[in-house]
Amino acid sequence: MKKLIVILMLCCSSIAAGAAESKLENIQVETSVQAVERGADALMNTCHSCHSLKYITYHDLVKFGMDKKKVDDWRGDQPLDTAVTSQLSDETAIQSYGKVPPDLSLMTKAREGGANYVYTYLIGYYITPEGMTSNHVFPETKMPDMMGISGATDPAQRAEIQTKARDIVSFLAWAADPHEEERHKLGYYVIGYLLVLTTLLFFVKNQIWSRLK
Numbered sequence: 001m002k003k004l005i006v007i008l009m010l011c012c013s014s015i016a017a018g019a020a021e022s023k024l025e026n027i028q029v030e031t032s033v034q035a036v037e038r039g040a041d042a043l044m045n046t047c048h049s050c051h052s053l054k055y056i057t058y059h060d061l062v063k064f065g066m067d068k069k070k071v072d073d074w075r076g077d078q079p080l081d082t083a084v085t086s087q088l089s090d091e092t093a094i095q096s097y098g099k100v101p102p103d104l105s106l107m108t109k110a111r112e113g114g115a116n117y118v119y120t121y122l123i124g125y126y127i128t129p130e131g132m133t134s135n136h137v138f139p140e141t142k143m144p145d146m147m148g149i150s151g152a153t154d155p156a157q158r159a160e161i162q163t164k165a166r167d168i169v170s171f172l173a174w175a176a177d178p179h180e181e182e183r184h185k186l187g188y189y190v191i192g193y194l195l196v197l198t199t200l201l202f203f204v205k206n207q208i209w210s211r212l213k
Helices: 002-021 033-046 058-064 068-075 090-097 114-122 155-176 180-212
Strands: 053-057 125-127 133-135
Touching (some): 033 068, 053 058, 053 155, 058 068, 114 155
Antiparallel strands (some): 125 133
């Protein structure tokens, strides 16, 4: 019985330690064109070689307000309405990693914790006592530490990497719902229309009932 209690206590402490290790950072996602463009730039230079954004086209980037010349450099000779696809073929990806890297279009929607999860994952790499690279959030990850934070010891360097990761997450948050701002604007118009219509119907109703009285 005592052995069972000890085992249970060890299990509970292990779970608690794991939960503490994977506690998510709480970040404020930026929505300005400048922040989203910085994130897109960082992602194209850091993640685009392996990851796609199949629900986002280069035209979406331009329409949002990003620099057209920069977008043209990213897309090369591909048409403007082409989806942002990975530079890595599926066959090469499987040979290198054993699986195709996930599409990033809806990543902040697909993960529990949303943008906080993705940010914590990006800055969650560390070097184990055995000299291996691991991740606090997802230890089984096969993705290398592309941000280089596991080897960054200087506080200024770590802060720069964290800022870059925040910009990438801001871009991914926009990519997961690129028409959010348009929907919000349309919502205001719809609410305004309904208020005007309700007011008109109220006056019409009063006119009709006044005659009946």
